[in-house]
Amino acid sequence: MIRVEDLVFDYPGFRALDGVSFAVEPHSITALVGPNGAGKTTLLNCMAGLALPAAGRVQLDQIDVHRTPREAHARMGYLSDFFGLYSELSVQRCLDYRARAQGIPSDRRAAAVQRAAERLGLADRLKQRAGELSRGLRQRLAIAQAIVHEPAVILLDEPASGLDPEARFGLAAVLRGLKDEGMTLIVSSHILAELEDYSTHLLVLEQGRILDYHALDGAPAPNAARRFELQLVEPRADLAAVLTAAGLGDVRIEGRLAHFTMAGDAAVQAALLRRLIEAGLPVAGFAATKADLQDAYLALLKDSRARASAAPHVNGTKIQAPAPAGPVP
Numbered sequence: 001m002i003r004v005e006d007l008v009f010d011y012p013g014f015r016a017l018d019g020v021s022f023a024v025e026p027h028s029i030t031a032l033v034g035p036n037g038a039g040k041t042t043l044l045n046c047m048a049g050l051a052l053p054a055a056g057r058v059q060l061d062q063i064d065v066h067r068t069p070r071e072a073h074a075r076m077g078y079l080s081d082f083f084g085l086y087s088e089l090s091v092q093r094c095l096d097y098r099a100r101a102q103g104i105p106s107d108r109r110a111a112a113v114q115r116a117a118e119r120l121g122l123a124d125r126l127k128q129r130a131g132e133l134s135r136g137l138r139q140r141l142a143i144a145q146a147i148v149h150e151p152a153v154i155l156l157d158e159p160a161s162g163l164d165p166e167a168r169f170g171l172a173a174v175l176r177g178l179k180d181e182g183m184t185l186i187v188s189s190h191i192l193a194e195l196e197d198y199s200t201h202l203l204v205l206e207q208g209r210i211l212d213y214h215a216l217d218g219a220p221a222p223n224a225a226r227r228f229e230l231q232l233v234e235p236r237a238d239l240a241a242v243l244t245a246a247g248l249g250d251v252r253i254e255g256r257l258a259h260f261t262m263a264g265d266a267a268v269q270a271a272l273l274r275r276l277i278e279a280g281l282p283v284a285g286f287a288a289t290k291a292d293l294q295d296a297y298l299a300l301l302k303d304s305r306a307r308a309s310a311a312p313h314v315n316g317t318k319i320q321a322p323a324p325a326g327p328v329p
């Protein structure tokens with residue numbers, strides 16, 4: 001659906017994207033994460049055709065975004081991290097204005113405005129001025145503007161920034177809803193806890209390069225070790241010994257809770273549970289724990305930085321002048 005190939009983007013004297021390649025599946029939500037300055041906004045700007053890369057290309061279906069940007073924009077919505085709204089216009093006029101800008105014919109415009117407002121939960125605010133809306137509703141209006149032309153893909157740069165927990169929760173539901181209706185979303189954010197709730201893929205960028213890109217909702221590999229939590233009715237002094245004797249890895253005990261890793265399918269889990277009960281442990285609960293996206297992300301960055309500092313030459317983000325030809329003095 002979207003294919004990014006060997007993308008390189010330079011600001012004067014500074015390489016912000018360095019050989020970025022990935023492909024986005026249709027009807028997915030890709031969480032784009034990375035430290036400040038990693039290149040997320042630059043990547044989204046390139047994907048939206050708003051910044052021209054020094055090398056590489058972005059394709060939306062078969063359309064080259066930089067060669068035929070208008071064609072691409074007809075199928076794409078984009079929300080900048082610093083979006084502006086016409087605060088004196090009503091919600092309806094804001095959406096109508098954007099619908100006109102997108103070239104939606106006049107006989108379809110009112111329906112497009114209504115549909116976008118409904119999708120974002122703004123149908124009862126159409127007469128209200130944009131400047132009177134709360135921050136959360138302004139964010140929704142900005143997204144409604146970005147999807148008024150029913151794009152297949154929407155790129156959102158930090159849509160949750162500045163929102164309170166309730167508004168962020170509402171935004172997550174909106175994004176899930178757009179995906180369920182068939183859109184493909186790429187969302188940059190620093191709020192990993194929420195991304196985990198609605199994203200299907202995670203793309204980690206650091207210093208202009210992809211550090212990791214994987215699906216979040218896929219079933220774990222059959223033999224992959226997973227983390228489990230065991231709850232007892234009351235603490236037991238022999239808990240660690242029983243778990244270690246059962247061959248479990250990375251055993252950690254906190255009162256009546258134990259965490260450990262193990263590989264294996266449901267039959268292996270059932271056998272372990274039977275063994276624990278036969279050992280006399282008062283088991284109150286036993287389940288695989290959800291992977292913590294934030295922990296995984298921080299571990300990834302730590303690992304990458306450790307590798308970078310160990311390497312003799314880090315591929316720096318400063319653009320180096322080519323080495324002069326000829327003998328080295």
Ligand SMILES: Nc1ncnc2c1ncn2[C@@H]1O[C@H](COP(=O)(O)OP(=O)(O)OP(=O)(O)O)[C@@H](O)[C@H]1O
Nearest residue numbers: 011012014016034035036037038039040041042043
């Ligand atoms: N106009 C510019 N001129 C020079 N360098 C720039 C310019 N805009 C961004 N940069 C640099 O490019 C790098 C990538 O910036 P970008 O804004 O894409 O990162 P980001 O991951 O979106 O950061 P943040 O999470 O802070 O929004 C940063 O080091 C930034 O300082």
